[in-house]
Amino acid sequence: MRSASTLYRLEKRWSLVFIALPVIGFFTFTISAMVFSFWFSLTDFNPVRMETRYVGLENFRRLFADALFRQAVFNTFFLLISVPIGMFFGLLLSVYLQQKGAKNYALRLLYYLPAVSSVVAINIIFRYLFNGEFGLLNHLLNIDVQWLGTGRWPIKFAIIIRNVWAAMGVAMVLYLAGLNNIPASYYEAADIDGASIFQKFFMITVPLVRPISFFLIVTGIIAGMQNFADAQLLANGNPQGITVVYYIWVRGIDANRYGVASAASILLGAIIMLMTYVQFRRSSWVEVR
Amino acid sequence: MKRSFLSIMIVLIGLILLACNGDGNDLDDQGRVTISFFGWGSAEEQANFQTLVDRFMAENDDIRVVYSAVSADMYMRNLNNQMNNLPDVFYIPDTEFMPWADSGRLLPLDSYLSEAELERVWSRAISHYRYDRDSFTLGEGPLFALPKDLGPFAMVMNVDLFERIVAAKGLDMDRPDPSVPMTFSAFADMLESLKCQLRTVGGEDTCEGGQRIFGVTHYELAAAIYSNNANFFNDDATQQTITDPNFIEALQYIANLHLVHGVMPSPSEQANLNGFQRFMNGGGIFSFMGPWDMKGFWENINFEFDLIPLPVGPAEGAKSTAWVGSMGIAVSERSRQREAAVRLAKYLTIEEASQRMAYQLGQSVPNIIDIAEDDFLNNVELNGRQIMPLNKVMFLDIIRHNAHIAGHPRPTYFTYENIWFDDLFEALLPVFNGQITAQAFVNQYATTIQRDLDESNSYLN
DSSP: OOOHHHHHHHHHHHHHHHHHHHHHHHIIIIIHHHHHHHHHTTBOOOTTSSOOOBOTTHHHHHHHHOHHHHHHHHHHHHHTTHHHHHHHHHHHHHHHHHHHTTSOHHHHHHHHHHHHSOHHHHHHHHHHHTOTTTOHHHHHHTOOOOTTSSSSSHHHHHHHHHHHHHHHHHHHHHHHHHHHTSOHHHHHHHHHTTOOHHHHIIIIIHHHTHHHHHHHHHHHHHHHHTOOHIIIIISTTOGGGOOHHHHHIIIIIITOOHHHHHHHHHHHHHHHHHHHHHHHHTGGGGOOO | OHHHHHHHHHHHHHHHHHHHSOOOOSBOTTSOEEEEEEEEOOHHHHHHHHHHHHHHHHHOTTEEEEEEEEOHHHHHHHHHHTGGGOOSEEEEEHHHHHHHHHHTOBOOOGGGOOHHHHHTBOHHHHHTTEEETTTTEEEEEEEOOEEEEEEEOEEEEEHHHHHHHHHHHTOOOOOOOSSSOOBHHHHHHHHHHTOEEEEEETTEEEEEEEEEEEEESOOOHHHHHHTTTOOSBOTTSOSBOTTSHHHHHHHHHHHHHHHTSOOSOOHHHHHHSOHHHHHHTTOEEEEEEOGGGHHHHHHHOOSOEEEEOOOBOSSTTOOEEEEEEEEEEEEBTTOSOHHHHHHHHHHHHHOHHHHHHHHHTTSOOOSBHHHIIIIITTTTTOOGGGGOOTTTHHHHHHHHOOSSEEEEEOGGGGSSOSHHHHHHHHHTHHHHHTSSOHHHHHHHHHHHHHHHHHHHHTTOO
């Protein structure tokens, strides 16, 4: 019969194995990729060529001289507008559904469907909807907007509309969970004080779901900064709708300029980390007092 | 327990190493060497090539070929991912040829080919895949790939649509001459007179209140530039030539087809539906096609189509010049089965059986001159819609050149990188949208394209 200490040591050893697997995976597929990416950003690495030259910060210079990159950066930040808009509509929906009570599973399912649907399929369908010649949207609204065209703004608004639609469901589900945790007595007290529906919404609901808003905005911004599918499938490479990740794809994977693409990746990673850091530093605003 | 833990770890590591290990045997149990062949294409093209590969294996029972393929847009990414373990035989698009030949990854093929074998093939197709690694010169030096095809990108006409509109508008107009090109202006004028919103009422066609038909669905940039005796750069691709007045004139001609004449979709309309699809849907009278489109046109559209010469610009010395694309079939320099791999590459490119199959399946113009000029032109073993386009001699004229017609490789064939062309094309949108003239555009873009060319050429030293 084994002693307790032997079992403890055995369990400890196996626990290290189980911990090691994801850690090794993380170092192999994430950390090493980041290190390689950083190294590539300082070289002219091209997989076709047999040799790789160290070029210092030349790739970063090329990056900022590239009008397409500047366009991609502007687009990426502009398209982040869809994050707060999606959260706002998600919150409205959740309040509405909560008031409807328990008989709203069909609606919840309906609004959440975009979150579990294929991004590729969604974008292809929206491409048909937004088509300027035979699209459903122009037809229903009796307008003539070339959503997918070469104009500066239409494709951006098309992407924002699509993203808001897709983000509402996730926000709604999370907000619903948050709303269920708000004691009804708060609203009853507000009713006694004669608060209007807007006052209750902005003075009770919005502050009490701040932790969820914080989570949604952090994850939304990170996801938005990494947006790729919209640029590739909905914008179909239209320069007015491309994002930084799409730029990394076309310059790195398509054009074999891995150095420039890696430089863009390093910059993007740094920006995301910085933005997340700032949000966490300012996270005191999520504390509910 | 400690021992069992160590044993498990050793077995796991052993399995991983085993999985990473390649097959060291060169012969299979039937005594055949195995080679890999990687290509691209639609499901139909893959099926055609599998048939060719099966025939090859039947005729070469000492070789087993493992054929795999992906879609065209995924191909280069896939090939790049296999860089350290390239297939024995693989496609190499001519627009990617220069960096690959320059890198030393492609096996020089001259020693495997006889003069007699090469003389049967279009000389342009052979020289297309020669590259001198010392002087960085295309068209000279060792042969690094064999041509899968030469693909002239010609102008195609929806004959039925043309005749319906001519009849509906009561025009006294013949079909464009099949061998003598129209001028830019004559072509634009013709398209203006063919403007139509086609509608069928009581079996009669009318040009009011119906579907808007575009004269031409889009226009190939290189086709207009080349056909006005201009180019994107000088002979060795070191100096841009977009400031040449001939270039500017050709560029403005394309823009004016939409802006002035209203006979071509705007850039936004082209983003809604690309020119090729619009043509297939019957939304345009003229468009562009390569020989690889023949099968799709035979099977997926129901109108008669035919080829006409590309319009020619007014510049002195200008000839109707289409771009000619090509795909090479290369052998990896690291292939352990070079002889077998070259045998397959030759079979797919310069053997009669494969060349006959290629045109009969509507994939390409035969590489072998005799088969192209006899069997292909005379529709041997073709019937029904397969004899279209009737004016298929146009494909050959573009390859052979004559007094009026010529062909020229795509601009990206001549440069190490292709980014300059992608960026140029995107930068041209304001010209095509009418926000800036071609003259103003080239004035402001000349330094950018020169910088891009310099960056591309920086690899060649």
